[in-house]
Amino acid sequence: MNEILITSVRVIDLRFPTSRDHIGSDAVNKDPDYSAAYCILETNSGLQGHGLTFTLGRGTDLVVQAVRYLSRYVVNRTLNSITENLGAFSRQLTDDTQFRWLGPEKGVIHLATGALINAVWDLYARAEGKPLWQLLADMEPTQLLKAVDFRYIDDALSPQEALDILDEARLIGKPERLALLQQQGYPAYTTSVGWFGYSEEKIRCLSKRALAEGWTHFKLKVGGDPAEDLRRGHIVREEIGWTNKLMVDANQKWGVLEAIDRTRQLAELKPYWMEEPTSPDDILGHARIRREVPDVRIATGEHCHNRVMFKQFLQAKAIDVLQLDSCRVAGVNENLAIILLAAKFKTPICPHAGGVGLCEYVQHLSAFDFLSVSASLEDRVIEFVDHLHEHFLTPVQIRNGRYILPTAPGYSIQIREDSLTRFAYPTGEAWSKPA
Ligand SMILES: C[C@H](O)[C@@H](O)[C@@H](O)[C@H](O)C(=O)O
Numbered sequence: 001m002n003e004i005l006i007t008s009v010r011v012i013d014l015r016f017p018t019s020r021d022h023i024g025s026d027a028v029n030k031d032p033d034y035s036a037a038y039c040i041l042e043t044n045s046g047l048q049g050h051g052l053t054f055t056l057g058r059g060t061d062l063v064v065q066a067v068r069y070l071s072r073y074v075v076n077r078t079l080n081s082i083t084e085n086l087g088a089f090s091r092q093l094t095d096d097t098q099f100r101w102l103g104p105e106k107g108v109i110h111l112a113t114g115a116l117i118n119a120v121w122d123l124y125a126r127a128e129g130k131p132l133w134q135l136l137a138d139m140e141p142t143q144l145l146k147a148v149d150f151r152y153i154d155d156a157l158s159p160q161e162a163l164d165i166l167d168e169a170r171l172i173g174k175p176e177r178l179a180l181l182q183q184q185g186y187p188a189y190t191t192s193v194g195w196f197g198y199s200e201e202k203i204r205c206l207s208k209r210a211l212a213e214g215w216t217h218f219k220l221k222v223g224g225d226p227a228e229d230l231r232r233g234h235i236v237r238e239e240i241g242w243t244n245k246l247m248v249d250a251n252q253k254w255g256v257l258e259a260i261d262r263t264r265q266l267a268e269l270k271p272y273w274m275e276e277p278t279s280p281d282d283i284l285g286h287a288r289i290r291r292e293v294p295d296v297r298i299a300t301g302e303h304c305h306n307r308v309m310f311k312q313f314l315q316a317k318a319i320d321v322l323q324l325d326s327c328r329v330a331g332v333n334e335n336l337a338i339i340l341l342a343a344k345f346k347t348p349i350c351p352h353a354g355g356v357g358l359c360e361y362v363q364h365l366s367a368f369d370f371l372s373v374s375a376s377l378e379d380r381v382i383e384f385v386d387h388l389h390e391h392f393l394t395p396v397q398i399r400n401g402r403y404i405l406p407t408a409p410g411y412s413i414q415i416r417e418d419s420l421t422r423f424a425y426p427t428g429e430a431w432s433k434p435a
């Protein structure tokens with residue numbers, strides 16, 4: 001195992017034409033082509049490491065270039081030389097003396113970092129023969145903490161506090177939690193019923209179908225005309241009733257004052273949460289919305305670019321629900337920091353998964369959170385979108401509105417070779433000979 005040498009990195013610009021059917025659309029992203037900067041770490045051992053970062057259409061170009069540049073940090077390195085100090089590895093990428101100027105730790109360069117770091121964890125998990133959640137859950141707390149960069153967050157979470165959180169979860173009830181996940185899976189919600197570009201009939205019909213499939217939590221895109229948002233919300237409510245949960249997502253559409261008004265109006269739908277009511281960078285704005293509309297829980301995170309932002313959202317009491325993203329931040333390493341921060345501030349994590357590959361990724365992070373950190377399922381649901389899973393070698397399995405615990409070694413993110421060819425941009429058939 002020590003001798004696994006990363007020999008090269010293949011980087012692919014992968015785009016799916018989802019915008020043609022309004023899949024993934026919201027009030028701000030009206031024509032999203034679900035895309036990925038996808039990378040494959042080739043090794044001397046036959047094992048590969050796969051990673052991607054989620055992007056939309058044209059943006060993929062830039063991220064692909066950034067992944068190519070950052071590949072220099074993994075090529076000609078043994079896996080062991082990386083895993084013996086995962087924190088140092090992640091710091092090498094985030095602290096590149098010239099790329100750092102592009103962030104730091106945000107934007108295109110950080111998205112690229114996420115793809116590469118996730119690919120390394122995928123390779124690591126395959127080499128150990130374990131699904132990623134299990135690799136993490138089996139690691140000693142001290143080993144896990146070596147992967148975490150405490151710089152800029154230790155004023156809110158010290159390494160010792162993080163160790164205490166991990167130790168407590170390790171000693172109490174871990175086998176029972178694992179048995180529960182294995183028997184019942186992890187609770188989830190579906191976003192696929194309510195994309196912004198869907199007609200009212202489609203929303204009604206998809207809500208009916210999802211209810212019949214066993215879903216209990218549903219998300220609807222808002223941020224359009226106020227009366228229309230309410231009308232669409234009531235259509236979903238008519239179908240799902242008032243005991244099932246309905247969340248609403250505005251995708252950053254409003255300024256703070258408008259967000260306060262609109263959240264108050266939408267309160268009549270009894271939303272489980274209001275997601276991204278305003279700019280993802282406006283921490284104090286979120287805190288104000290939360291204070292002024294106390295009966296609606298506030299959620300954000302899919303555009304939160306690093307652990308330092310999450311730290312401040314938590315310190316400022318600006319959110320009720322933390323929606324971490326598996327590849328907007330610097331991959332597994334930074335998400336370990338975010339999961340620990342959420343535990344310290346007793347804030348539930350409901351990961352973002354509206355994109356390609358995100359469901360496949362986040363199921364591992366939530367399972368690890370439950371087993372080894374928060375030890376709770378209260379108010380925690382993983383997002384599910386019902387698109388593009390057919391392209392994955394080991395796609396997520398959903399039963400009765402819950403994620404079934406993955407068992408295949410790795411991070412579940414490998415895309416089939418024929419899909420990589422067909423959807424490569426611009427040469428793949430899907431683009432050179434569009435339907
Ligand atoms: C463009 C994307 O589909 C977003 O609309 C999506 O990530 C969304 O915000 C979500 O919460 O899933």
Ligand SMILES: [Mg+2]
Nearest residue numbers: 249275276302
């Ligand atoms: Mg969202």
